[in-house]
Every structure is written in structure tokens, then in C-alpha cells.
Amino acid sequence: MRLQRILPLLLALLLLAGCASVPQHKVHYRLIEAQSGRLTTGKAILLPLKIKVKEMTASGITEVVPTWTEVGNNNFSASLQRNQQTLFGNMTWVNPPALDEAEATLLDQHIALNETVVSNAVAVTNALSGNAWTHKRKHFDYSIGPGLAFLADRTGADKAILVMGEDVRSSGGRKAAFVVLAAFGVGIPLGHAVTFANIIDLRSGDILWMNQHVSVGELGYLDGKHTDRIVQDLFKEYPGIDSYRQWLANSK
Numbered sequence: 001m002r003l004q005r006i007l008p009l010l011l012a013l014l015l016l017a018g019c020a021s022v023p024q025h026k027v028h029y030r031l032i033e034a035q036s037g038r039l040t041t042g043k044a045i046l047l048p049l050k051i052k053v054k055e056m057t058a059s060g061i062t063e064v065v066p067t068w069t070e071v072g073n074n075n076f077s078a079s080l081q082r083n084q085q086t087l088f089g090n091m092t093w094v095n096p097p098a099l100d101e102a103e104a105t106l107l108d109q110h111i112a113l114n115e116t117v118v119s120n121a122v123a124v125t126n127a128l129s130g131n132a133w134t135h136k137r138k139h140f141d142y143s144i145g146p147g148l149a150f151l152a153d154r155t156g157a158d159k160a161i162l163v164m165g166e167d168v169r170s171s172g173g174r175k176a177a178f179v180v181l182a183a184f185g186v187g188i189p190l191g192h193a194v195t196f197a198n199i200i201d202l203r204s205g206d207i208l209w210m211n212q213h214v215s216v217g218e219l220g221y222l223d224g225k226h227t228d229r230i231v232q233d234l235f236k237e238y239p240g241i242d243s244y245r246q247w248l249a250n251s252k
Helices: 003-015 029-033 066-082 084-088 101-125 131-138 149-155 172-182 224-235 241-250
Strands: 043-046 050-056 062-064 092-094 159-170 191-201 207-215
Touching: 029 241, 043 149, 050 066, 066 084, 066 159, 066 224, 084 224, 101 131, 101 149, 101 159, 101 191, 101 207, 191 224, 207 224
Parallel strands: 043 092, 043 159, 050 159
Antiparallel strands: 050 062, 159 191, 191 207
């Protein structure tokens, strides 16, 4: 399951955000039970962003625009750097190491795996997933495995930060179709930005923390002020351990 497959679910969650009792962010059960300081201390490496900016045609087909995607990645990188000290406490960021071809391939594979695991975790631990998945919300234990432990050895970092998402923007033809169809009482979507962020333990691969952000027609990746707001919203509850513990206590 990837980002676009769970978009309808995330849009529904956006509408219900004011009444949902389940915390949007998730925290690994080991940090709930102990080691809570790990999220605001230690060293972290920012892994390559997986950000795409797409254009949606009048017929609803989307296609990645490379120049827009480059701008979006640059904006997110800058926003994360600008907000680092405010959002991440005493965590120290270290530079990524130079990788050989085999290491770069391994990293790419784990970033793709992370997208799949996080997308599935969001799908089954949200406020709409029902009682059948309550155990996963209370005992959040997702992992991508220990395959990136070599980064800990090379950098001294104990954690990695991952950010992925897509910004779908309407073409001129799509916007014109929206105006025409609106005159007949028909609405069509004009675009969205869906962003995930998570932090993993580099040695175990455990997903220590994750959150998502959805914007419909408001914020996008091509404006640095917008990516600042998205990053701030993504991590505004960080680390959010106390609030998660409180929810667990109230849900027993």
C-alpha cells in the first residue's frame, strides 16, 4: 500500500480530525513503557527525502514534474533545517556518509520499504480502522528491519528521520474544467498534498514515531513558507509520548 492508495482514507480522517479520539501520531510501545527520552536526545541522520510534485490533467491523470519535484525537495530540506532546533529538542543531526553503489541500493530499498510499512501502519492504526486494529494502536510495533544498521556504524547516529509525500497540482485545463463543471453543480478535486514523516531506530529498524499531514488545495511543496507550515504541523506533537500515554490510560 502506497500514499495514493490511502488518500481517500486520509481525506476522511482530515474531516473527522476534530472529533477523533485516537492520537494522529504514533509512538513505539517501547518508548511508552520506557526510554522516552530517546526521541529528544542522541544523534539523527536525515535520509534522502522521497518527495514528488505532480500535475493533474483535466481528465484526472497525474504525472511527476521533475523541475517541480526538485523545488519541492529543496524546500522541504530547507524547512527541516530551519525548524530543526525548535521541533527536535536536544537531538543532534549528523551528516550522511558517502555510500558505495551497494550501500546506496540498500538505502533506496529500505526507503521504499519504509513507505510501504508506514502507509500500511497509517491505514490500520487510524481512528476509522475499527476495534479489530485497536491492539496495533495500543501496541505500536512496526519495523523495517535492521538493514540500515551500517549507517549507525558509519555516523554514530542512533536514529534516522524520513519524510515522504506527494503534492498533486491541477493543470490549467483541470482548473478550467472545474469552473465549467461547477456551473452544473459538479465538483472535481483540484489537488492535494499528503506528507508522512517517521523516525526509525537505525539498529533495529523499529519505527519509533510517525505522523501524517494532509492538505487539500491549501498548502503545497512549491512554496517554502508552505513547507515550513507542513513540517511544523507534522512535528508539532513531537515527541508526544505523554499525550499517547494519557490516551492509552483513558482507553483501558
